[in-house]
Amino acid sequence: MEPLEESELCFPHFLNSSCRKPKRPLTEAALIYSILSFISVFTVTLNLLVIISISHFKQLHSPSNLLLLSLAVSDFFVGLVMFFEMFIIDGCWLFGDIMCVLHLYLSYIITAASVGNVVLISVDRYVAICDPLHYSARVTVRRVTIRVCLCWVCSVFYISLIIKDNLKQPGRYNSCLGECVIVINYIAGVVDLILTFLGPVTVIIVLYMRVFVVAVSQARAMRSHVAAVTLQGSEKVTAKKSEMKAARTLGVVVVVFLICLCPYFCSILAGQNSLLGLSSFVFEAWLFYFNSCLNPVIYAFCYPWFQKSIKLIVTFKILQPDSCDANIL
Secondary structure, three states: OHHHHHHOEOOOOOOOOEOEOOOOOHHHHHHHHHHHHHHHHHHHHHHHHHHHHHHHOHHHOOHHHHHHHHHHHHHHHHHHHHHHHHHHOOOOOOOHHHHHHHHHHHHHHHHHHHHHHHHHHHHHHHHHHHOHHHHHHHOOHHHHHHHHHHHHHHHHHHHHHHOHHHHHOOOOOOOOEOOOEEEOOHHHHHHHHHHHHHHHHHHHHHHHHHHHHHHHHHHHHHHHHHHHOOHHHHHHHHHHHHHHHHHHHHHHHHHHHHHHHHHHHHHHHOOOOOEEEHHHOOHHHHHHHHHHHHHHHHHHHHOHHHHHHHHHHHOOHHHOOOHHHOOOO
């Protein structure tokens, strides 16, 4: 019986303090490992392609694409975080208390930064569709870069405040060896719920409802005046159509993001996640991970420039002189 007991422990040499492994069939663990490995590699690879594409090609250095770049960076880090998840399929954390806190700390920073990026994307599309005449003046590469940097800095500062007690003393809330949990008090949890879910979701929905109404009215106006459009007017119509197409594409990204993020915060609203750790990092976390994998897939289907840039990258034409000036739009 003793070997059987030890095989159920995360750390067999610490019989009195080790956590017990949850009972799980070997085939189930192998299936989870395979799926998670595939999603992780796929997420890292596709988002790295997005990062290289927007960073390398000068034609893609637009304000909207900088926001996509920031979102791709957060999705890339999600893929890296998933590598840690592959080592805890058996329910045991083997990397110590410090790595436990850092792992969850990075996960929460990524979540906060992703929410901020999606809000910025919604604001960008709102200005482009609802106030197109002032878009180029209000939304510049320099301003977007500053806002993206502020988004990441604020995310790091905010999450540091939320889990400061856990950062000061890693593992203080672990009940046994092999457990990885952090505790967020009630007030901090309410603030986090408002700042990273209820507030941003409200802003995103309101902005995109406004964009939808304006886009529909513009489409009707275009159809009613299409016969009387001059050459100059047709160029303006084309510009509006491109902005609307970008709005639709980014709208899909926003909707998918909300669908993937809502289950996690809905479980908090239901009072199921007062204790945040590996025990709550199950379906909700995987759904969030899957969203990071879906974003570049959406770009591949909706953005011809992404398809062209992938061809240049995988064929190593990106290494040729002046490849950054290639025409991919």
